[in-house]
Amino acid sequence: MRWNEASASTDPSTPVLFGTKGLVRSVQTPEFSGITFHEVLAKSALNRVPQSSSMPFSWTVNPYRGCSHACVYCFARNTHRYLDLDSGTDFDRQVVVKINIADVLAAEVARPTWKRDHVALGTNTDPYQRAEGRYSLMPGIISALAEQSTPMSILTKGTLLRRDLPLLARVAEDAPVEISMSIAVHDDALQQSLEPGTPTTKARLATVRAAAELGFAVTVFMMPIMPKLTDSRDHLESALRAIRDAGAARVVYGALHLRPGAREWFFEWLEHNRPELLPRYRRMHAGSSYASKEYRRWLSERINPLIDRYDLRGRSDDDYPATSRMRGRPESGRNRQTVGVPAAPTQQLAAPSQQALF
Numbered sequence: 251m252r253w254n255e256a257s258a259s260t261d262p263s264t265p266v267l268f269g270t271k272g273l274v275r276s277v278q279t280p281e282f283s284g285i286t287f288h289e290v291l292a293k294s295a296l297n298r299v300p301q302s303s304s305m306p307f308s309w310t311v312n313p314y315r316g317c318s319h320a321c322v323y324c325f326a327r328n329t330h331r332y333l334d335l336d337s338g339t340d341f342d343r344q345v346v347v348k349i350n351i352a353d354v355l356a357a358e359v360a361r362p363t364w365k366r367d368h369v370a371l372g373t374n375t376d377p378y379q380r381a382e383g384r385y386s387l388m389p390g391i392i393s394a395l396a397e398q399s400t401p402m403s404i405l406t407k408g409t410l411l412r413r414d415l416p417l418l419a420r421v422a423e424d425a426p427v428e429i430s431m432s433i434a435v436h437d438d439a440l441q442q443s444l445e446p447g448t449p450t451t452k453a454r455l456a457t458v459r460a461a462a463e464l465g466f467a468v469t470v471f472m473m474p475i476m477p478k479l480t481d482s483r484d485h486l487e488s489a490l491r492a493i494r495d496a497g498a499a500r501v502v503y504g505a506l507h508l509r510p511g512a513r514e515w516f517f518e519w520l521e522h523n524r525p526e527l528l529p530r531y532r533r534m535h536a537g538s539s540y541a542s543k544e545y546r547r548w549l550s551e552r553i554n555p556l557i558d559r560y561d562l563r564g565r566s567d568d569d570y571p572a573t574s575r576m577r578g579r580p581e582s583g584r585n586r587q588t589v590g591v592p593a594a595p596t597q598q599l600a601a602p603s604q605q606a607l608f
Contacts, residue, residue: 295358
């Protein structure tokens, strides 16, 4: 863990994390204006995914809770309510940091019972959000998994991933390493409004290129695609062209889904920025977190021919087989694709169930 002790301060007005054990301190620093880091000592690092889940991995690791990317549609927002914090501003600015997670993980995967199951990073909040620049937890996490030849995947919007690409390339020589970059919005003004804490689309595409040049078959997640915001033919085509030109191996997509917590925050954004769309979204999500079947069918018919045109469709042998709960090691890393993507013709990825996130 790296920090500047002299520039860090505790703030007595900082919200107390209700029911949180292991809280060491809450820190604010000038270089992260408006953000409070709640440093905690985690008792465990690995989170088991329920067997009932459709996710093609068995374990996740989440070094952070809350996310300064501040994406207004983020499905994980409601999890902050478990800490007696709100799913809006608190989710963006009150970030829980598991400062000892690399050491705890190393101990867990060193146990004789560890079966080298696949471990997914980035399933809840982003492991390469801005906090990672301060705490540098990911190199330790990657090294702990690599020490036991454990397959891993990373999904991120963070360009700080580039810092760890040389390490990941070395690890991939021994165990599967899969990299996915989330790039949903290819309009600069809209992207900064919807995702105000994220790197630009251009910077993320450059990160895709950097990973591809090291031999990684990078998947780009065009998720979420939002009705009347990012689903026009021109937007989809320019996005897929840019992704192809960046050297990505394939694209998966999914329509916007709005869970409680995210729904209210996204609707507030609509009210201030695109009020004419608010009635449409209220109708679409009146009875479900997911977009309607009709819209998903319409989106599939629009985007799939474009995915084929730009040769960004995954092949069936890119995906993990049905036995991919990873009992033992699959074949090597860098010529494999990202996890969690069915080899379905539509290439649409359903959102994981809530219980699969921790």
